[in-house]
Amino acid sequence: MADKIKKFFMKKKVDAKFKMAGKGHKLADTTSTTPSHSSSASDRMPMKRSGLSEESKVAAEAALARLQSKRENPAFNTSLAAVQAQVRKELEAEQAASSKESPPPVVQKTTEEVDVPRNMAVSGVYFKCPLISNDILPRDEWKKNIKTFLYEQLESERSLTACLIIYSCNSNREKVDLCVDTLCKYLENLILHPDEEKFKKIRMSNRVFTDRVLPIEGSLDLLQGAGFIQQKLPNPDGVEEEYLVFDDANYSVDALPAIIDALRSAEPIQLELDRNLQVLLPSQAAAKVQLPASFYTMSPEELKREQQLRSEAIEKSQMLRTKAMREKDELREMKKYKFAIIRVRFPDGILLQGTFSVYERYNEIHDFVEQNLENSGLPFVLNTPTGHKLIPEEDGSKTLIDLRLVPATILTFAWHSSVAEEISRSPNKDVYLKPEVMILVKEL
Incomplete structure (x- = not known):
């Protein structure tokens, strides 16, 4: 599962590199005389300000020749x-x-x-998501499309898809991390204690489960993909409750390390601006x-509050202020x-x-x-x-x-x-x- 996730996101990175290289340009093409400028600043050859590098001169001469002809x-x-x-x-x-x-x-x-x-x-x-389609849509529409796309893949690849749902369809990263830690703990207990019955059952009314796992979309799908099935069992007081029980007749504990690895290494599906x-x-x-x-x-309410503070800004502008004070206010303004x-x-x-x-x-x-x-x-x-x-x-x-x-x-x-x-x-x-x-x- 971890390899599938890595291949999934490796495809995204490769596609992005080809996209940045420009239309019709191949990364393996050594005959092109036009250099690519899509690499980061750290990957570029340094160039003196006093003139162009030899490579840049060759590219410029070629471009000028094309311009003339x-x-x-x-x-x-x-x-x-x-x-x-x-x-x-x-x-x-x-x-x-x-x-x-x-x-x-x-x-x-x-x-x-x-x-x-x-x-x-x-x-x-507007944003793009080459992993799913060539559409250009607002972020909110992409969130719906990503969710729809992932749930369509759920039946054929439940564990991998559930990992992606957990990371892509939940906004609170702290709660997602806490859920992932809890899910991994459930699976690690099964690996370390395969014969202990208490680790094969998760009471769904348990406070840890209801606080950390249940609110996170995709968590139940992950557990089902790992071999847990939902059924009613009597609790220690003899009252029937909903439990998630590991189905060791149809699922092997040996497959759980790969699911844990996948859960730890997954990333949310990213959008490109x-x-x-x-x-x-x-x-x-x-x-x-x-x-x-x-x-x-900011929200409209926060913008309204900012507008109310403009009178203070007018007073402040009439005060003698240092350059550092002005730059700080300018930076604060831009962070809106x-x-x-x-x-x-x-x-x-x-x-x-x-x-x-x-x-x-x-x-x-x-x-x-x-x-x-x-x-x-x-x-x-x-x-x-x-x-x-x-x-x-x-x-x-x-x-x-x-x-x-x-x-x-x-x-x-x-x-x-x-x-x-x-x-x-x-x-x-x-x-x-x-x-x-x-x-x-x-x-x-």
């Missing part, structure tokens, strides 16, 4: 020209308006604001500024959020948008941008609104909270100085995103 696609170029014309028109209007008033900033949702779907940066937070990829025109980005409630760690919207603005005015966990690393943002670039082999940098250049070698392992990118930030895209001049001479210099990404641009 690329044949024009009439259908795409026609669409691209229309988009660029629309962007130029909006940028000119935005520039004219900026002389009169400041552009609308990204604002945070309060309890007084009314949800207007078209003003939302995103409609919600979907980026909810969007490509926006400048006017769309300016209009879609509200964040849905699913981005917050579970997710963040990251927008990357390209020189042509188009914005690429994705949803991230506030505890994800900058490397994830860098990889997200690279996966959507038409020339993914070329080095680039992203600049924060304060002008800080985000460099994977220095900032790759920092979280979005560490980098102050929460709850919503617009990063500016620029080619690395080592290739910027050559790209500027290319006829396709204004092409940034892949054609299949550009078609996501929607009219207002």
Whole structure:
């Protein structure tokens, strides 16, 4: 059983690696000249800030060659020209308006604001679970789907499935751990004392059983898979009660160590955050500024309480405070959020948008941008609104909270100085995103 669980989750890890490698890319392919950026910061070869590594130079040269030799696609170029014309028109209007008033900033949702779907940066937070299906759904729907999926497997693989139900269908981890310890103790007693009748029976009215085991979904299925059957027996006072009795006629004690191992090594089925990829025109980005409630760690009641504390914040802002005090308050403010919207603005005015966990690393943002670039082999940098250049070698392992990118930030895209001049001479210099990404641009 333990091996089956390990294989089950090993498949998840392998699938995730292939997913991160990019569409159509094989991990075993040694002929590709485009390096993968899906590995962690610790796995990457260090690169000096003064220039590119030899490997990166080779990749950049290959990408530049592809850029120069690329044949024009009439259908795409026609669409691209229309988009660029629309962007130029909006940028000119935005520039004219900026002389009169400041552009609308990204604002945070309060309890007084009314949800207007078209003003939302995103409609919600969505997840994937490749182990079950290719659907992209909210977390609550996935919880139902995971539960349904596991119970469908229960008859054919009761012990393994029960382990997964215990970990995946119960939210309180402390109670789950206590239940697992108790279940393992029941099974270990049978292994150590196979001939003692008292260890072959579990009284279901026993306080330990009712407090630790019974409330946890999947626990009874686990015991049934281990060989226990439910039946009525007289208790020491002669009154009939419900017991779980080990059926040693049909089940062997020798199989119990594998079940214990499986129970100890199981993990909950994990969900993967979907980026909810969007490509926006400048006017769309300016209009879609509200964040849905699913981005917050607090309930509406807690948000209301926070709103009441704003008057204190105003008073506090008028006080002389140290930098450490201001940073502490800023960090506290950011911890209200579970997710963040990251927008990357390209020189042509188009914005690429994705949803991230506030505890994800900058490397994830860098990889997200690279996966959507038409020339993914070329080095680039992203600049924060304060002008800080985000460099994977220095900032790759920092979280979005560490980098102050929460709850919503617009990063500016620029080619690395080592290739910027050559790209500027290319006829396709204004092409940034892949054609299949550009078609996501929607009219207002």
